[in-house]
Amino acid sequence: MRHPSPINTGSSRLDLCPTGLDPARMPSHIAVIMDGNGRWAKAKGLPRIMGHRAGVEALKRTLRLCNDWGIGALTVYAFSTENWSRPGDEVNFLMALFERVLQRELEALQLEQVRIRFLGDLQALPERLQDLIAEATELTSRNSGIHFNVCTNYGGRRELVLAARKLAESAAKGELDPSLIDENVFAAKLFTASEVDPDLLIRTSGEMRVSNFLLWQLAYAEIHICDVLWPDFDATALREALADYQTRSRRFGGLDPINTDYIDP
Ligand code: IPE
Ligand code: IPE
Ligand code: MG
Numbered sequence: 001m002r003h004p005s006p007i008n009t010g011s012s013r014l015d016l017c018p019t020g021l022d023p024a025r026m027p028s029h030i031a032v033i034m035d036g037n038g039r040w041a042k043a044k045g046l047p048r049i050m051g052h053r054a055g056v057e058a059l060k061r062t063l064r065l066c067n068d069w070g071i072g073a074l075t076v077y078a079f080s081t082e083n084w085s086r087p088g089d090e091v092n093f094l095m096a097l098f099e100r101v102l103q104r105e106l107e108a109l110q111l112e113q114v115r116i117r118f119l120g121d122l123q124a125l126p127e128r129l130q131d132l133i134a135e136a137t138e139l140t141s142r143n144s145g146i147h148f149n150v151c152t153n154y155g156g157r158r159e160l161v162l163a164a165r166k167l168a169e170s171a172a173k174g175e176l177d178p179s180l181i182d183e184n185v186f187a188a189k190l191f192t193a194s195e196v197d198p199d200l201l202i203r204t205s206g207e208m209r210v211s212n213f214l215l216w217q218l219a220y221a222e223i224h225i226c227d228v229l230w231p232d233f234d235a236t237a238l239r240e241a242l243a244d245y246q247t248r249s250r251r252f253g254g255l256d257p258i259n260t261d262y263i264d265p
Pocket of ligand 1: 034035036037038039040078079082083094205
C-alpha cells in the first residue's frame, strides 16, 4: 500500500502538531533505524551497554512524541538477525533489557492506548521474552492509539524468505494458484501485513545504509539521515526529520501534480 490516509489521527492529536509543520502532511508511518548507542557510550567513556540503556529513554520519548503528533505507526529496529554476531555479553544484555523494559512499560503502553507488536523471527528469542511479547501483544491488540512495531531478531531478507516459503507451501498444497501471487498477496505474508508502508525512514548516527531493514516496505519511503546518535534523539531531531520530509516531492514514479514547473507545458 502507498500514500495511505493516516491510520489513527484524531484531530485533538493533530492540534498538538509542532509549529512550523503542516499537520496535513505528516507521515502516517515512520520507521527508525536507532543507531549509535555504542558510539554514544564510547564518547562518554562508558561501556556500550550504557548506550543501549540510554537508547531506551530515547525510544520512549520518540514514541510519546509520535503519538502526540498524530503519527499512525512507528516501527523501530531494535535487534537485527545480524546482531547475534556481537559479543555474547552484549547480546545477553540486550535480551535482558528488552524483557525488563517491556515488563516495566506495559502498564504505561496500555494507558496510552499503544498497540504494540514485535516483528521478526521471534522463536529464536529467550522463552521468557517470547511469553512477555505474547502477553503484551494480546493485551494491547485492541488499543486505539499508535501502532508501535518493534523489530526484534528482524531481517528483511529473512522476512522475504519466510513469506516466499509460506506462499510456496500453500501452492504445494493446491490452496494457492501461483499465477495469483501479486504484490498484495505477497505483502500479506510479511511481518508487517495490515500495516501501511513507512512514508519516512529515519536513521541516526550518520550511517547511510539500510542494514537489512524493511527491504520490501521501504520501496517508496523518504529517507532522512541525521548525525545525532540515537540516545540523543529528541523532539528537535524528530521535528527536523519531519520538516525535511515535508520538503520532499513524492512522485511514486509519476509526475508531481503540485510542483509542475519541470513538466512540459
Ligand atoms: C544500535 O546501536 C542498537 C543496536 C544495534 C542494538 P549500536 O549498538 O549499533 O551502536 P553503534 O553503531 O555501535 O554506535
Ligand atoms: C542496525 O544497526 C540494526 C539496529 C539498529 C537494531 P547496526 O549497527 O547493527 O547496523 P550496521 O552493522 O552498522 O550496518
Ligand atoms: Mg550500529
